[in-house]
């Protein structure tokens with residue numbers, strides 16, 4: 001291990017993550033962590049039946065895995081998936097999720113199902129329905145309507161778009177317009193794989209600083225898009241799409257998991273070592289600052305407090321200490337996790353219900369042509 005400038009040498013006031021807390025923190029505490037890109041609908045994908053054939057690239061991973069899984073979702077299965085995902089986030093000290101959802105056979109009401117699951121467990125969520133033309137113009141219209149309904153009813157959210165490469169220009173314009181009318185940004189996958197390499201030119205006239213641009217792996221350095229780039233190092237490695245090298249962007253950068261849990265300390269460690277593999281002079285402070293960018297997107301998490309099993313809870317320690325876990329989690333002053341268990345819900349009941357829903361989901365996938 002090498003060690004660069006010590007952030008603690010100047011006192012905790014300089015730590016970009018700990019210094020912004022709205023409540024006093026001890027050295028083993030942080031505010032609640034933020035996952036800037038999640039897919040709670042994918043929590044039950046683990047152990048799913050093998051796809052009809054082995055995907056040979058990013059486009060086939062979407063077509064043979066994820067675009068089959070989302071079609072198999074019912075609102076009932078989604079509720080079980082979201083409750084388990086919310087529980088797992090809480091168990092890792094993540095109190096705020098920015099979710100991106102698609103369930104093309106069960107669109108209406110889906111965002112409320114996700115919001116209620118998170119509220120039940122006691123964590124915060126921002127919801128968005130990923131609009132797409134993959135299921136025809138009616139599917140796109142219904143996706144826009146679900147975003148509109150949820151936001152009009154006072155839901156915490158953004159307008160979701162799957163990705164430019166699955167949308168007509170009219171759909172992208174309608175989503176941008178809907179977001180403007182609700183005073184929120186658009187949450188969209190951008191240039192994750194080579195199929196979406198022209199996303200920047202199509203989105204540039206629409207994108208605003210409150211947009212979330214997820215991945216950006218295949219964006220040019222000078223892509224010209226306004227918004228925060230969300231880096232998902234584990235997902236990018238898992239899909240073999242390449243390294244986004246987020247340090248090259250002028251945009252703010254935040255960290256997400258792209259649906260593979262919500263262990264943000266682990267994602268921080270991965271972001272650091274992936275950056276280090278590319279540039280050996282990098283320090284953990286870049287990835288730590290990306291974690292802190294989550295508070296610009298979800299400032300309510302600054303009201304939350306996590307006590308960790310390792311002291312001090314700062315970048316140079318946590319980058320090299322796998323397995324650090326929360327001892328207690330408070331959301332807005334309420335103790336929602338203590339003694340290894342959530343206080344509001346029964347973790348065993350959530351896991352048993354999720355296992356039963358997963359069996360139903362996997363059966364639906366086996367029966368899908």
Ligand SMILES: [Zn+2]
Nearest residue numbers: 039100189258
């Ligand atoms: Zn994603």
